[in-house]
Amino acid sequence: MRPAFPVRLGAAEETLIAQLKAAGADQVAERVTVAGLPTRRVEAYHYTDLKTLLRTVPPLAQPANEATGTAIRVPGAYALSIVNGVVQHAATAPEGVIVGKTHGGVLTHRDDTLVGISNGLTKEALSLDLRGTIDQVIQIDHRIEGEAGHVADATKIFVADDSSVVILETFSGSDAAHVGNHASYLALGKNAIVTHVTVDLGSRATAHFATNEYHLAEGAQLRTLVVHAGSGLARTHLFPRMEGAGAHADVTGLNLVSEGQHSDITMETTHAVPHTSSQPLFKSITRGRSKAVVQGKLIVARDAQKTDAKFMHQGLMLSDDAEILSKPELEIYADDVVCGHGSTCGKLDEDSLFYLLSRGIPKAEAETMLVRGFIAELIDPIEDEALNEALQGIVDGWLLGQ
Amino acid sequence: MTTPVLEIRNLHARIEEREILKGVNLVIPQGEVHAIMGRNGSGKSTLSYVLAGKEDYEVTEGEILLNGVSILEMEPDERAAAGLFLAFQYPIEIPGVATMTFLKAAINAQRKARGEGELSTPDFMRAVKEAGAQLNVDSEMLKRPLNVGFSGGEKKRAEIMQMALLKPSLAVLDETDSGLDIDALQVVSKGVNALRDGKRSMLVITHYQRLLNHIVPDVVHVFSDGRIVESGDKDLALQLEAKGYADYDGQAA
Ligand SMILES: Nc1ncnc2c1ncn2[C@@H]1O[C@H](COP(=O)(O)OP(=O)(O)O)[C@@H](O)[C@H]1O
Numbered sequence: 001m002r003p004a005f006p007v008r009l010g011a012a013e014e015t016l017i018a019q020l021k022a023a024g025a026d027q028v029a030e031r032v033t034v035a036g037l038p039t040r041r042v043e044a045y046h047y048t049d050l051k052t053l054l055r056t057v058p059p060l061a062q063p064a065n066e067a068t069g070t071a072i073r074v075p076g077a078y079a080l081s082i083v084n085g086v087v088q089h090a091a092t093a094p095e096g097v098i099v100g101k102t103h104g105g106v107l108t109h110r111d112d113t114l115v116g117i118s119n120g121l122t123k124e125a126l127s128l129d130l131r132g133t134i135d136q137v138i139q140i141d142h143r144i145e146g147e148a149g150h151v152a153d154a155t156k157i158f159v160a161d162d163s164s165v166v167i168l169e170t171f172s173g174s175d176a177a178h179v180g181n182h183a184s185y186l187a188l189g190k191n192a193i194v195t196h197v198t199v200d201l202g203s204r205a206t207a208h209f210a211t212n213e214y215h216l217a218e219g220a221q222l223r224t225l226v227v228h229a230g231s232g233l234a235r236t237h238l239f240p241r242m243e244g245a246g247a248h249a250d251v252t253g254l255n256l257v258s259e260g261q262h263s264d265i266t267m268e269t270t271h272a273v274p275h276t277s278s279q280p281l282f283k284s285i286t287r288g289r290s291k292a293v294v295q296g297k298l299i300v301a302r303d304a305q306k307t308d309a310k311f312m313h314q315g316l317m318l319s320d321d322a323e324i325l326s327k328p329e330l331e332i333y334a335d336d337v338v339c340g341h342g343s344t345c346g347k348l349d350e351d352s353l354f355y356l357l358s359r360g361i362p363k364a365e366a367e368t369m370l371v372r373g374f375i376a377e378l379i380d381p382i383e384d385e386a387l388n389e390a391l392q393g394i395v396d397g398w399l400l401g402q
Numbered sequence: 403m404t405t406p407v408l409e410i411r412n413l414h415a416r417i418e419e420r421e422i423l424k425g426v427n428l429v430i431p432q433g434e435v436h437a438i439m440g441r442n443g444s445g446k447s448t449l450s451y452v453l454a455g456k457e458d459y460e461v462t463e464g465e466i467l468l469n470g471v472s473i474l475e476m477e478p479d480e481r482a483a484a485g486l487f488l489a490f491q492y493p494i495e496i497p498g499v500a501t502m503t504f505l506k507a508a509i510n511a512q513r514k515a516r517g518e519g520e521l522s523t524p525d526f527m528r529a530v531k532e533a534g535a536q537l538n539v540d541s542e543m544l545k546r547p548l549n550v551g552f553s554g555g556e557k558k559r560a561e562i563m564q565m566a567l568l569k570p571s572l573a574v575l576d577e578t579d580s581g582l583d584i585d586a587l588q589v590v591s592k593g594v595n596a597l598r599d600g601k602r603s604m605l606v607i608t609h610y611q612r613l614l615n616h617i618v619p620d621v622v623h624v625f626s627d628g629r630i631v632e633s634g635d636k637d638l639a640l641q642l643e644a645k646g647y648a649d650y651d652g653q654a655a
């Protein structure tokens with residue numbers, strides 16, 4: 001739909017349009033030309049007005065030679081990396097893992113500008129074919145190095161029937177005003193058991209966008225955990241689709257937001273067939289003047305009877321100046337379902353704090369214990385010990401920093 | 403004369419503009435167990451919170467000395483490190499904090515504050531096992547988050563177990579008997595009595611005489627409307643049980 005008045009385009013949009021046109025993504029370029037970046041008048045961007053938040057887009061990043069260390073090291077993990085959009089040569093893959101490359105974007109087309117830009121600009125994607133019980137954590141380390149750069153990169157992962165795997169994707173890079181637009185496409189075969197953790201540890205100047213799309217076949221079990229702990233502006237889309245009976249997804253996420261930061265997790269879970277379930281659970285912790293957003297939409301298709309899904313967002317405010325925003329949405333076309341949503345927001349509980357202090361635990365340590373306690377529900381289910389510890393380390397690091 | 407473990411002088415305290423403690427005077431010498439009895443609402447828990455340093459209360463007058471040192475300006479954690487322990491009337495449930503993690507943090511924080519080294523993990527495990535065995539706190543309970551899903555009795559046993567591990571010089575037990583059946587009461591009392599060593603002092607708050615059959619006090623104080631109105635030996639508790647608190651009503655005004 002063409003708006004009655006042409007939208008005034010800013011520097012960010014002009015750069016994007018040129019980059020999209022150069023990449024041959026004319027449709028997306030046209031979309032940005034006509035509508036600009038989404039503003040808060042676009043329902044899905046109501047709390048994250050990209051036109052205001054993203055003033056400039058840097059040039060497309062050039063392949064980088066330098067490789068700074070990875071953001072998190074998980075002992076024993078099989079590590080792969082994508083630097084400035086280029087898939088790096090990897091060490092010999094463990095059994096059951098086939099590493100490859102595909103060309104172009106990986107996401108299913110949808111009415112979303114960031115998704116369009118991802119598909120339009122992604123040149124090559126890292127592909128993984130996974131089969132069997134894979135004990136080693138697979139880590140995909142996305143980095144944007146050097147001068148400020150715009151990067152669109154992607155991973156496309158197929159997990160065979162009855163297979164199990166833990167995948168960690170980390171996002172970091174040099175301290176510059178990067179824009180990252182990352183896509184992950186995961187297809188889970190029948191009864192596959194997958195844990196997929198994505199962690200943003202970008203610099204404060206970075207804008208981090210990510211879209212995780214999941215397709216679950218019969219009996220597949222997915223646990224996702226998104227952690228925003230770095231970039232000044234972060235938005236991750238989670239789009240799980242339950243496509244086979246018995247499929248279940250624990251869709252979880254954590255916004256750790258400090259002074260001046262804005263973090264947004266936007267989920268849309270589709271229950272396409274009968275007898276599937278999902279348990280979306282998100283937490284946001286804010287300090288300073290900052291903003292955390294969680295939007296959660298549950299879509300239940302017309303014949304997807306017996307769907308069981310409950311969305312929950314819990315906020316913890318460590319300062320008075322922060323904003324924590326929740327937007328639950330239910331779009332239910334079946335009649336025999338159990339669906340719900342809830343959200344809570346509060347400060348650290350004074351009585352709990354006093355109890356810990358009264359046992360001799362100093363205030364800072366007691367607060368840390370309570371914050372850790374608040375997010376234990378998200379971290380504890382990550383069973384791989386090394387990964388669990390690494391995630392706990394990120395949270396502790398955030399608590400110590402400012 | 404040795405310094406009393408606790409000395410409270412003319413203590414006045416208020417919460418939200420309302421005066422609850424109206425001139426408490428109390429001296430507990432080393433090794434003695436004192437009981438405070440009083441009606442619900444007379445201010446007993448308030449006294450225990452003010453001793454432990456809860457922020458909500460404002461001390462407007464008076465002094466509290468622990469082993470001769472004023473604690474009024476100390477934070478709650480500093481008071482704990484100085485030897486004060488409060489067994490809560492309503493222990494707080496803290497989801498997400500593992501009981502063992504909590505116990506270790508508490509023990510080591512206090513040791514650190516006193517300039518002692520951290521307890522090694524085997525020593526810590528041994529101490530917990532010993533204290534747990536005495537109070538029927540099994541390893542299943544210790545695996546749960548702090549106080550979460552504990553029954554009333556389990557919470558009280560866990561409180562006394564913490565006290566056994568933290569070895570305070572003054573323990574304040576606020577209605578430790580409430581919510582306990584007779585078996586649980588015996589376990590808890592046995593645990594408390596095991597910690598009476600001639601040096602440690604205790605302030606046992608209750609409004610039933612029953613507990614004092616098990617934990618026999620050296621001195622009994624009657625608390626009414628924010629102050630101590632009478633003191634005596636353990637027989638005073640029996641008189642109170644027979645006659646009730648009616649005699650003391652209005653006396654404090
Ligand atoms: N947070 C509070 N705000 C106002 N009044 C309070 C608060 N807590 C306790 N009180 C009042 O203080 C008085 C003493 O309470 P408390 O110390 O709990 O008595 P006890 O332990 O003897 O039953 C009661 O009248 C109670 O209502």
Ligand SMILES: [Mg+2]
Nearest residue numbers: 446447491577
């Ligand atoms: Mg009370």
